[in-house]
Amino acid sequence: MVSRSSKRRGVLIGVMLSAVIGGTAQSAIAAPVRDAGDQATPFRKAPMRSTEQEIARALSASLRDPQWRGQVRAAALDTEDVDLQALAGRTAAPEGKNLFASVSAADRRIAGLKGLPASTGSLLRVRLGAPSMRSHLNSDVTPWIAVAAAADDAKSLTAYDSQGHAHAVDTARVPDRPLYVLDIDVTKAHRAGLKVLQKAFADKGLTSLPSKAANSAHAAAAGWWATKVTAVEVNDDQEPWFKGSAEMFSLVTGFGQDGTARVDSVDMPYLDYDGTVYYPNQILVNWSHYKYNLADVVMMEDDDGTNYRALAQAITTALLTVTDQGTYIPLVNAVLSAIPDS
Numbered sequence: 001m002v003s004r005s006s007k008r009r010g011v012l013i014g015v016m017l018s019a020v021i022g023g024t025a026q027s028a029i030a031a032p033v034r035d036a037g038d039q040a041t042p043f044r045k046a047p048m049r050s051t052e053q054e055i056a057r058a059l060s061a062s063l064r065d066p067q068w069r070g071q072v073r074a075a076a077l078d079t080e081d082v083d084l085q086a087l088a089g090r091t092a093a094p095e096g097k098n099l100f101a102s103v104s105a106a107d108r109r110i111a112g113l114k115g116l117p118a119s120t121g122s123l124l125r126v127r128l129g130a131p132s133m134r135s136h137l138n139s140d141v142t143p144w145i146a147v148a149a150a151a152d153d154a155k156s157l158t159a160y161d162s163q164g165h166a167h168a169v170d171t172a173r174v175p176d177r178p179l180y181v182l183d184i185d186v187t188k189a190h191r192a193g194l195k196v197l198q199k200a201f202a203d204k205g206l207t208s209l210p211s212k213a214a215n216s217a218h219a220a221a222a223g224w225w226a227t228k229v230t231a232v233e234v235n236d237d238q239e240p241w242f243k244g245s246a247e248m249f250s251l252v253t254g255f256g257q258d259g260t261a262r263v264d265s266v267d268m269p270y271l272d273y274d275g276t277v278y279y280p281n282q283i284l285v286n287w288s289h290y291k292y293n294l295a296d297v298v299m300m301e302d303d304d305g306t307n308y309r310a311l312a313q314a315i316t317t318a319l320l321t322v323t324d325q326g327t328y329i330p331l332v333n334a335v336l337s338a339i340p341d342s
Helices: 048-062 066-078 083-089 094-113 130-135 186-203 212-222 307-321 332-338
Strands: 009-017 024-035 124-128 144-147 158-159 166-170 179-184 226-229 248-255 261-269 282-286 294-301
Touching: 024 248, 048 066, 048 083, 048 094, 048 124, 048 158, 066 083, 066 094, 066 124, 083 094, 083 124, 083 282, 094 124, 130 166, 144 166, 179 186, 186 261, 186 307, 248 282, 261 282, 261 307, 294 332, 307 332
Parallel strands: 144 179
Antiparallel strands: 009 024, 009 294, 124 179, 144 158, 158 166, 226 282, 248 261, 248 294
């Protein structure tokens, strides 16, 4: 069982895995390596922050239109995360139609800032701040629009009313006034980002992208050893009311059969709630890819502001400087040093 003590954004856990000869069991020791939360700022840095503020102000002003406001309300009550570009693209309400171009441009800008391809599509999402606000969300109320804070320990959020005025919202408690939170679709960005990482690693010869058919044929012919996550639990995630769902993934590093450093990304999208034990039976390490019976794993939670292209470049640059000395050399420090504190 591999466990984490916290699910806060920016927390990294370094794990060394040792293959057990003759089986698929593993021993794992997990210890906190670095917590970037101490250095985190309450909000994402510009220009991503300024882009979200721009759309938040535009959206709050657009809610003066009763027809559009009702459509946003219906969508927020029906869906946990509303695709803002899609909603604005199909409305007949003038204010919503006017908003579409701005949101589309902002989505493209955010994708670029996160190092994602233009094909990623829409990323901005709107959600009701908390379930308790549902009973207060009626046709007579014009909700404020709050921009999600990047740090879990932010003391306040900036919210805009329909007249363009900014308000500080205390994060210590759920406000009585209903408000929408404007945020980035972390799940969508995360999955697109993992593809960016995988391609960048493959381009540098740090991993391979074999077909599923090839994997199945190899396993059927010879079999292979693997380490899997049998059970995993997240404790005390400290996720505040204004945060949406988070995404976790692991970077598995070691030396490939050719003696060069290798890194594989492993998605862990099921880790949503603390106090819950998940039984994914997920393959973490395929030992046939590695020269030694040792590997390092960095488990991390995706930050909304992650630039995947920059992250991939930093990690590949760090790992390409490490050479095989004929015995296993831990690579976790090289990976952690390459990851920006933010």
